[in-house]
Amino acid sequence: MSSTSSPSSFSDTSSRVLVVGGGYVGLYVALNLQKKVAAHGGVVTLVDPRPYMTYQPLLPEVASGALEARHVVVSHRRHLPQTEVITGTVTAIDHDRRLATIQAADGTSLELGYQDVVVAAGAVTRTFPIPGLAEHGIGLKTVEEALTLRNKVLERIEHASLLPIGSPARARALTIVGVGGGFAGIEAITELEDMARQAVAANPRVDAEELRFVLVEAMGRVMPEVTAEQAQWVVEHLRSRGIEVLLDTSLAAAVDGVLELVNMPDRSPARTVEADTLLWTAGVQAAPAARHFGFPLDPRGRITADATLRILDAQDRPIAGAWVAGDIAAVPDLTGGGVGGYCVPNAQHAVRQAKHLAANLWAARSGNGRLAEYKHHNLGAVAGFGKHKGVGKILGLKLKGAPAWLIHRGYHGAAMPTWERKIRVLTDWTLSAVLGRDTTETSDVATPYRAFQSVAASPPSASVAGR
Ligand SMILES: Cc1cc2nc3c(=O)[nH]c(=O)nc-3n(C[C@H](O)[C@H](O)[C@H](O)COP(=O)(O)OP(=O)(O)OC[C@H]3O[C@@H](n4cnc5c(N)ncnc54)[C@H](O)[C@@H]3O)c2cc1C
Structure with missing residues (x-):
């Protein structure tokens, strides 16, 4: 099935901002633009195959049972009430026609028109052809x-x-x-x-x-x-x-x-x-989807951008209405600190670039002022190694052990998007501190039909079934 459509509540597709990907960049671009765009009769549409943003820095704590899995994700529908949320994958972009093709998991496909596109499809795990x-x-x-x-x-x-x-x-x-x-x-x-x-x-x-x-x-x-x-x-x-x-x-x-x-x-x-x-x-590599979006890529498969976060064409000129940020983007690091001259792929840049991009996109739309260049000095990094253990270097200050672990928790507690999610994460940490980690194994979630099938395959005898 293929159709060009828009829900009646989001009728003005000519001024749509289409956000491809609802991770760090997508979530913050939508949060920063949804009200403004809606107030001017347009719509922000966010497309992601997952109905949530994943707070990836806390995944190791999910893997260790210190945090409940659902608490490190942020629901798009709940937290983006003025955004049109579509659960699907953008499979192609025809920017000359301002048209994107979206596919849902069941194969249903949809074409959407837009005025601006924000490519925020992130990265995937980098792998090599290793047997097994x-x-x-x-x-x-x-x-x-x-x-x-x-x-x-x-x-x-x-x-x-x-x-x-x-x-x-x-x-x-x-x-x-x-x-x-x-x-x-x-x-x-x-x-x-x-x-x-x-x-x-x-x-x-x-x-x-x-x-x-x-x-x-x-x-x-x-x-x-x-x-x-x-x-x-x-x-x-x-x-x-x-x-x-x-x-x-x-x-x-x-x-x-x-x-x-x-x-x-x-x-x-x-x-x-x-x-x-x-x-x-x-490590990670730019999302393979970038190859289907029709924009020039650098040798590492990233979409090339200038410091205003506009996508560049093959002659290095900004393309009107095309924006990119985060792990999928090659954004020049104006501080001179990046790898190969580009911002490294991390959440620190993703969040700041998203807010910067939203401001520039709005300035370009409204014709108010010049587009600002993105420049962010790395604040450092801090890692948690399990209870009361960690290491970090923040603003030049070197930390290890319990102080690093505490700062790690404080930082991520504060950086977790939305109060609703912050409260869930902080509650989990408090419960873990008091009750210990939850080490209950629930492997059967991967085979949810097994219990039912085992009884359905050998039904009870007729006399029992007839009672
Ligand atoms: C385990 C782990 C720990 C980390 N720890 C830290 C840390 O401590 N500090 C730090 O700064 N950074 C950390 N990072 C890195 C940080 O999470 C990323 O840099 C950040 O998520 C990048 O944001 P993004 O929006 O570019 O991509 P993502 O957040 O990955 O979002 C991309 C989104 O795009 C969607 N998508 C992909 N293809 C399509 C498509 N074709 N159509 C629609 N949607 C699509 C994906 O489903 C995803 O939701 C960590 C990463 C991992 C994996």
Whole structure:
């Protein structure tokens, strides 16, 4: 089915702002524009296959059961009441005709006209053609992945507890390997380690000493966002918790959970680790959807922009009515601090660029004033490594241990969009502090029909059924 349509309540499509993606950038662009655009008879339309924005920095805490999964997402419909929300994927943009094609999960397709388009489709996990990775690995970009990771680790502990002590299968079930020593990877493996130790403490059939955590990093150091000295402290901290840290090491194959590790850069064989859980957090790449939007891309697949956040054409001239920001965009970093001259992909830039873009888009529409250039000095970064542990560098101040962990919580509590979500997250943290993490395994959410099907497949006898 294909149609050009607009709901009656949003009738003026000629002044529509179409926002492609409802993550950090999409949510904040819509929040900043919805009232103004509506007041002038137009509409902001936000399209995303997920009906919520995901607060990704808190995914490691979902993976460890410190936070309830639904509490780290922000519902588009609830918090964008003056925005037309469409749950679907933008599959093509014809900017010359100001027309976008949208597809819902069930295949229903829709064409929408617009005046301005804001491309905010973010990034996906960066992967490489490694045999077995797609089948055996799991990323950490979505709340579903975080929840699955949590359940998998807990389910494997239960499974291992029934296997003979010392058997290879038991060792493998209790081995968790993380590939990628950036912020997300280290936060995730440390949070999982905290959770797994708590789960094992409640299970007399498994000894904490049997748990094995391995962090694999292709570079010679971890966490490029902090100083070399702090990165070294992080490695020592992980090792003090029994996490093996393999630097200058990469994953060559993961077929059936047999992980072939190689030394970098020569890729000579290093060692083999068998693990049932393989977490992959080796960076991000611009959303592949960018290729279908018809705008020029840089060699890394990002949509090229100028500092006013307008998309550039092949001659580096801004395209009227076309805007981009966040992880999918190559935005020049005017502070001179970015990688290769461009802003790095992080939430700090995404939120600020979104607000900046909204102001520029409105200025361009209303003809009021010049478009301002985006310039933001990095404030630093702070990471949580499980209860009372962390590291950070904020405004030049180096932190580690409990102070870093506290600032991490304070920062993310404050940065979580909307009061409704802040309250849920703060309540979860308070409950976890008082009651401990929730280590209840709920793997069956992945097979919700199993319980019913098992009884429906073998119905009760006629006499019982006839009662
Ligand atoms: C585990 C983890 C921890 C992190 N921790 C930090 C941190 O501590 N500090 C920090 O600054 N940053 C952190 N980041 C990075 C930060 O989350 C991202 O930089 C930020 O989300 C980028 O915002 P965005 O709007 O560009 O993309 P996203 O927030 O990823 O949103 C993109 C949206 O576009 C949607 N989309 C994709 N394709 C389409 C399409 N074709 N049509 C419609 N919609 C589409 C997606 O569904 C998604 O909702 C972390 C990331 C991860 C994964």
